[in-house]
Amino acid sequence: MNIFGKKPTLEEQMKENDRSLRRVNRGVTRDRNQLEREEKKLEDDIRKSAKAGNKEALTVLAKQLVQVRKQKTRTFVASSKISSAGAQARAMHANVKMAGAMGTATKTMSNVNKQISPQDLARTMQEFTKESTKMDMSEELINDTLDDILNESGDEEESDAIVTRVLDEIGIEISGKLANAPSAHRGALDEKSKTKVTDEDIEKVLAQLRTHE
Structure with missing residues (x-):
């Protein structure tokens, strides 16, 4: 519901959903950028540890790098799912609009059919021909x-x-x-x-x- 206590329309709800998905996607992108910076730092630290011959530090840093890369992969998957959710929401919105248009057309045809009967139309045409x-x-x-x-x-x-x-x-x-x-x-x-x-x-x-x- 909006600030006036009214239920949002389908268009308003769709816009709000898009904004929410964009916010979430921007957050995921920021996390991925941070992970990439951390990944580069770990790679540099691993190189330094290897040159220093510090095997213990090298092992710890290597495990951290694997975890960072896994997390970065998860961000790509999350972005893909967010984009897919947005596409599905837009498709659903289009289907709802189409269904609404068909409903309006059906109601219009029903009203016309109620107002005009075939018998009356036939009598009208006969009267027209006679006159x-x-x-x-x-x-x-x-x-x-x-x-x-x-x-x-x-x-x-x-x-x-x-x-x-x-x-x-x-x-x-x-x-x-x-x-x-x-x-x-x-x-x-x-x-x-x-x-x-x-x-x-x-x-x-x-x-x-x-x-x-």
């Missing part, structure tokens, strides 16, 4: 009604303009086909197509085209 069909039918009916009103409006000038434009387009198309249409009277029709295409010309060309389809 959309009605709207299409209404639009078609309105368009037909407007077309009838506009066609019966008596606006002869606009109607004549539309007819004239369409006939001009047909005349150009018919004139083009007229030049290539096989006929004994092609020469006469070609002369007419250069000036104006009449209804009679159109009927003749259509008849010729039907004959040679």
